[in-house]
């Protein structure tokens with residue numbers, strides 16, 4: 001199936017490894033031109049070299065911390081210099097785990113900036129550029145816990161629930177501009193991040209993800225691969241998903257048990 005992505009320009013944030021890297025790779029494989037971002041320059045350049053070598057095309061990079069206004073501005077400046085984008089993938093790391101009320105206002109503000117305000121800032125920056133190109137698509141990467149919360153995930157749950165609400169609102173406000181926005185909620189995905197959580201020292205386990213316990217809740221009985229998130233994100237970003245906006249989709253091996 002041709003996803004009609006050849007020549008489209010895509011910005012993928014948090015793309016030096018894990019889910020973001022897999023999305024960048026799938027978009028590049030479908031012929032999109034890509035700009036990837038992350039905080040650390042060395043792994044970002046390594047990721048870009050790997051994708052350039054694989055697909056024989058230049059992969060652009062920009063360093064920026066999406067938790068900060070100047071980080072978002074830096075990424076958006078690179079997008080403008082590039083001439084705008086058709087696709088934005090909002091993705092990064094996540095706030096720390098722990099009992100929700102143990103976090104002070106500073107931690108809550110940081111979580112809000114990282115998970116929710118970054119999506120506002122990036123969307124605010126790219127929407128006029130997408131509009132000038134006749135439309136576009138935004139895909140947000142959140143987590144299964146945003147729709148089926150777990151203890152210790154409060155910072156993420158509260159702020160990503162906000163992203164889901166924001167995306168629904170934007171789907172209505174941006175549809176007349178031919179811009180779609182959808183949100184994915186991955187379950188357990190085999191990435192460096194999950195590996196770190198799985199290896200948590202005993203002292204950290206009370207506020208860490210118990211991967212084996214979460215695995216028991218997955219009907220398919222396995223973790224997902226980053227490529228299994230990437231293929232859905234790429235489809236949603238493509239013109240083939242032209243009638244899908246405002247949707248929240250779990251990609252979790254059946255982990256989400258809700259009827260709604």
Ligand SMILES: NC(=O)c1ccc[n+]([C@@H]2O[C@H](COP(=O)([O-])OP(=O)(O)OC[C@H]3O[C@@H](n4cnc5c(N)ncnc54)[C@H](OP(=O)(O)O)[C@@H]3O)[C@@H](O)[C@H]2O)c1
Pocket residue numbers: 013014015016017018019020037038039040041043064065066067091092093094114141142143144185186187188189190191192193194
């Ligand atoms: N893996 C899972 O099981 C799973 C499940 C559900 C949801 N998710 C969510 O999916 C997203 C991606 O997860 P992942 O497992 O792929 O993580 P990962 O392996 O840790 O990769 C995260 C990527 O984002 C970049 N990044 C992190 N913080 C950033 C920031 N503040 N600004 C800009 N870039 C940043 C990292 O590079 P730098 O460190 O250089 O910035 C890296 O490229 C996260 O939001 C995660 O919570 C993951």
